[in-house]
Amino acid sequence: MKRNIRLVIAFDGTGYCGWQRQENGLAVQEAIETGLSTMCKHAVTLHASGRTDAGVHALGMVAHFFTESKIPEHAFVTGLNSLLPFDIRIRQAHEVSLDFHSRFHATGKTYCYNFFTGDVQLPCSRYYTAHMPGDFKPERLTLAINALQGTHDFSSFEKAGSRDTSLANGRGAVRTLFEVTCTADPGNVNHYSLRFTGDGFLRQMVRILSGTLIDIGTTRLPENSMQHILASRDRRKAGLTAPANGLTLEKVFYSPLT
Structure with missing residues (x-):
């Protein structure tokens, strides 16, 4: 059977x-x-x-x-x-059940992006925490996080050429982020985690979002830049793609998140 x-x-x-x-x-x-x-x-x-x-x-x-x-x-x-x-x-x-599908029945995912902003990263963390040196100020992310939460066209945060934009079917680059947070590790100075929970993610979306938020937190981008980047629908307006080693898929959901 x-x-x-x-x-x-x-x-x-x-x-x-x-x-x-x-x-x-x-x-x-x-x-x-x-x-x-x-x-x-x-x-x-x-x-x-x-x-x-x-x-x-x-x-x-x-x-x-x-x-x-x-x-x-x-x-x-x-x-x-x-x-x-x-x-x-x-x-x-x-x-x-035989009709269950891991991809098509998923209602959301949570990703975590771990990074370290100090000058010298210890070798034992290099595979799981990205080294993003700079004077990072998490309080600068308030406007950006508020702008990201909700339903938006995230074209600015999609790897260029990863999706055939000529196709009329599907939902394009529209996704919903239910929660975005930035937390400091109380036991490790200059260690931070960005966490994203949404109904779906585009190719490299979390890494580009993370790179952009880190740029805002380290003053390489203005505090109020996120709304303009979203509205532009232009990958060139967002920050760099953050390194892969900081990213972890934490959970896949199969029930409503709202």
């Missing part, structure tokens, strides 16, 4: 070319599919809630696959983790 198994996955993206299978290197998807194919004794294709770029991490990536194997749910956790490299872990495995 055909089964649909949903996995919740955590991974350190440092050594991978991203989530999706590619010809130029090992992808997280490929590593997990290889383990699943060994367990299920047939070729397995994972369908994920989205993609991540090379060097991006995840605590709660969701993906599903179909199988006729009778392997119990819990065994997909223990069995897969015994086959996978230590930088990929299966956190949960549950059988779901």
Whole structure:
């Protein structure tokens, strides 16, 4: 009997070319599919809630696959983790309805961007925290964060050429950000986290938003610039794309966020 198994996955993206299978290197998807194919004794294709770029991490990536194997749910956790490299872990495995789809049924995601603004970054944090040196003032982000929350056309924060803008279907670059926050790590001076929860994200949107907010916080951009950048719908008006190593996909939602 055909089964649909949903996995919740955590991974350190440092050594991978991203989530999706590619010809130029090992992808997280490929590593997990290889383990699943060994367990299920047939070729397995994972369908994920989205993609991540090379060097991006995840605590709660969701993906599903179909199988006729009778392997119990819990065994997909223990069995897969015994086959996978230590930088990929299966956190949960549950059988779901056959019509469930990790991507199309997702209602939102939360991403976290960690960065350090001091002069000298300690080596132990270099894979998970971006080094963005400068005199960062989080209070300068109030106007920008207020401008971002809500439903907007985020064309200014999309990787150039990543979407066919000639297509008339779909929602284009319109997305809704339910919450945007910036918090300081009380135990680590000059360490900050930007967190974004929304109903969907464009290619590299979180990294470009993060780079722009950090530019505002370090006075490289004016405090009131976010509204103008949004209205321009021009990628060239926004800040630089922040490095991939600071970004982590924390959670994928499958229920209403409003």
